[in-house]
Amino acid sequence: MPAVDPGAQAQTWTIAAIAEEFGVTHRTVRHYEDLGLITPERRGTQRIYHRRDRTRLSLILRGKRLGFPLEEIRTIIDLYDAPRGRRSQLEYVLAQIDDRRTDLERRRRDLDEALTELDRFEERCREDLARLTH
Amino acid sequence: MPAVDPGAQAQTWTIAAIAEEFGVTHRTVRHYEDLGLITPERRGTQRIYHRRDRTRLSLILRGKRLGFPLEEIRTIIDLYDAPRGRRSQLEYVLAQIDDRRTDLERRRRDLDEALTELDRFEERCREDLARLTH
């Protein structure tokens, strides 16, 4: 069992393959490309997707589940790939990270609140049910 | 200091008042009414908002911050006001609560993942920065 086979071709996927795997349509995948969220290789006219594209796609979809607009998602995943060679670039990235965290933590507070309320509501319902049962 | 003054008029608000207080436009508030998310009292042609409407509005806005579509938000807040007199109704509501919780917990997992990744990324950036500084 070879740890890493340097001669092996890096695995690639077709648009139909990743679309199906991620549970979206190929139209959706191409839309993300139009917005610059993924940039698959081109072999002639065909799109070839690499692991990098899969990583990005899963980031995009998680962002969507969290309710972020695609444009904002792009700034986020671009952040992860941004050049960080110079000090000024690194400091910019660190500032962006802070903004992101503030946003995410706000969401988590909202989420926790919603879950707490839901729990309280369930309790009330269960009490009502118990009263009905006697 | 009266605990509860039964003779006191319940406090009400105008559309401009709640719009400004919640940081949205009156157009937005009326849009939520069009979708049946809030149903203010009508005094003639004017809308009169009560505490109940404010509660709903804050639920709506939190739902929006969490990225829920308005139609889904309506089913959620309607759930809180749903009749629960009969056993079958209560059991339906409890089932809905379970669905909601599943959804919210999924979101929380996504959110925690995103925050963890962000932390790891920040660490890497800080290491890079330290290397630049020597």
Add this chain to the structure above:
DNA sequence: GTATTGCTTTACGTTTACGTCAACGTCAAG
């Protein structure tokens, strides 16, 4: 060869969540 399968681009359609006039009612202030 041609028929099918899979991928491509182009382009218009749709839904959601409002923004943005337009045109009009109403009520207190001057």
Add this chain to the structure above:
DNA sequence: CTTGACGTTGACGTAAACGTAAAGCAATAC
């Protein structure tokens, strides 16, 4: 009484996130 300030109902506009044909290339299947 008319002028604002504030409110109202349409109704059309728009941006985002795709859906949905339409029409064509390209390789394999028979």
